[in-house]
Amino acid sequence: MVAARAGVSRATVSRVVNGSPKVTPDVAHAVQEAIEAMGYVPNRAARSLASRRTQSVALVVPESAARVFADPFFASVVQGVALSLGETDYTLTMLIESELQPGKTRRYLLGGNVDGALVVSHHTGDHSYASLTDSLPVVFGGRPIEGNAPENHFVDVDNVHAAEIAVEHLIERGRRRIATIAGPQDMPPGVDRLAGWRRALERHGLDDSLIEVGDFTPASGASAMRRLLERGEGVDGVFVANDQMAIGAYSSIRAAGLSIPGDVAVVGFDDDNYAASATPPLTTVHQPSIEMGATMARVLVDLIEGRPVESVTFLPTNLVVRASA
């Protein structure tokens, strides 16, 4: 290690680089200068081999989740993760869970290649990662599909509650035949938003039979809306489980010669960047997606470094009222 030409030993340089407290300021300074001057950059591999820490965390993305990237909500979460990690010394390794090579991801994670993992996805499958929790710090985006073990960490929003608020809004606007386009029922947000819709309706004694399920894509929203309309039972409002499907629903509503919100009011979920510029601008539940990602990263780093963290973090949502309802 050439930087030892600052007149000290490699050990001392190492101490300076790692910000050890027990180095005389003078010496530290001299070393810093030598480092600058020589453009020294520590070798990650060597460092991690010696210290048994990798300074990197994995972002696990289930592949069926090709979807993940197409979904603006996820994209924001990833962005938040990346930005937040950028301020630390951790590096982000993206792992796409390949169906062709099952176990590859798992082996990678357990092989000591990362100090922790972030798992984002709406999907059921995630749960398989829960078992990693006791060998590696893991933080999930969104609650697990079923009961949560106390040692699982995740950050989420209260989907049930947020959905209720959204539906209440529709009711306040005088709507009585309120349908929903739900998300996949094997994903927590899909289940929870549907539950919230139902709860609000029940509270007001309204019919809760107008349900169609989509898969969070615009196309599925369009066809779900079409089915809803074809029932011929009348619909004057619809709560859609995400904005992408809401935009799809717009098409079908218009194709049926109906107006928004005149004939049918629509409320979405996510507040992605299409929501505001849709025609009409979409009333929707805002989720702090970037912050969710940032929080996941922060929690994971705290976990890795042994700082105290709460195992579940809920972030607030709010209804953004625009012109569609």
Place this chain on the structure above:
Amino acid sequence: MVAARAGVSRATVSRVVNGSPKVTPDVAHAVQEAIEAMGYVPNRAARSLASRRTQSVALVVPESAARVFADPFFASVVQGVALSLGETDYTLTMLIESELQPGKTRRYLLGGNVDGALVVSHHTGDHSYASLTDSLPVVFGGRPIEGNAPENHFVDVDNVHAAEIAVEHLIERGRRRIATIAGPQDMPPGVDRLAGWRRALERHGLDDSLIEVGDFTPASGASAMRRLLERGEGVDGVFVANDQMAIGAYSSIRAAGLSIPGDVAVVGFDDDNYAASATPPLTTVHQPSIEMGATMARVLVDLIEGRPVESVTFLPTNLVVRASA
């Protein structure tokens, strides 16, 4: 290295793990079994320290990065990169260029932490990475903003040509007052698509003064369209530099009481997943975004491993005619 309990030396195990040809099948087999049995996973850090290869590549995302993830086109490119890399032994490290810590990315890349880098972004700034080219294999997504040095590798589509085709379509449909909502003029796709629009118009002797510039976001598309309409010079067709802005333009066209494509026909660019479910479905230029990402990854790996590669790869586009024009 305990797996040597297969009765051979660590060197042999190493050979087996790395698929060296000079190992007796029998021995290789025995070692494989020992590996399975013991659940052995090679340590990346040690391996990379010894071999001076990291088996990982960086995905560099310049910009306040926000944009990149919000843009479905980029999201697909990233997805393609990740999927393609998933089939190799390379790992993907995401680097967000932070404005707060300039040089951090650069140092990381030059610090021998990765075997190569992928740079995606529309932005001018990229060019600063061109200088990395001679210290590290680098593949760019999209051509550099200015003249390209022969040693720079990139994969792209022919934006000028694709835009021409799109505008020709508008002309064939009988449109004569054809405007464009261009992308930022410091980004190659922004410049090239505008050039293609102009070229087609000139060829037909049509007016090429109806230009407004946006920044690829839906909101900017909406306001650009509004400005175009407010000119009061008449517009019966518009070529928009990306789908997100096209969707934004839809709003303004409708807000002005005009119909699509009756009063103004619109053609977009990207064929992102909102295009097909817009109302009306958007006619747009399809870019093989996932494949672009996959190609970038493939080219980079070839470069790293010293296989022959062509320095620029153009992928084909095609016009997808739907209902908006």
Place this chain on the structure above:
DNA sequence: TTGAAAGCGCTAACAT
């Protein structure tokens, strides 16, 4: 507070 020395787990000549 600093230096010396011993590895971290693996690969890569060099022998055999």
Place this chain on the structure above:
DNA sequence: ATGTTAGCGCTTTCAA
């Protein structure tokens, strides 16, 4: 074809 022997560049006891 396989084993031996050195390191890769850093961190980390342990002494001084």
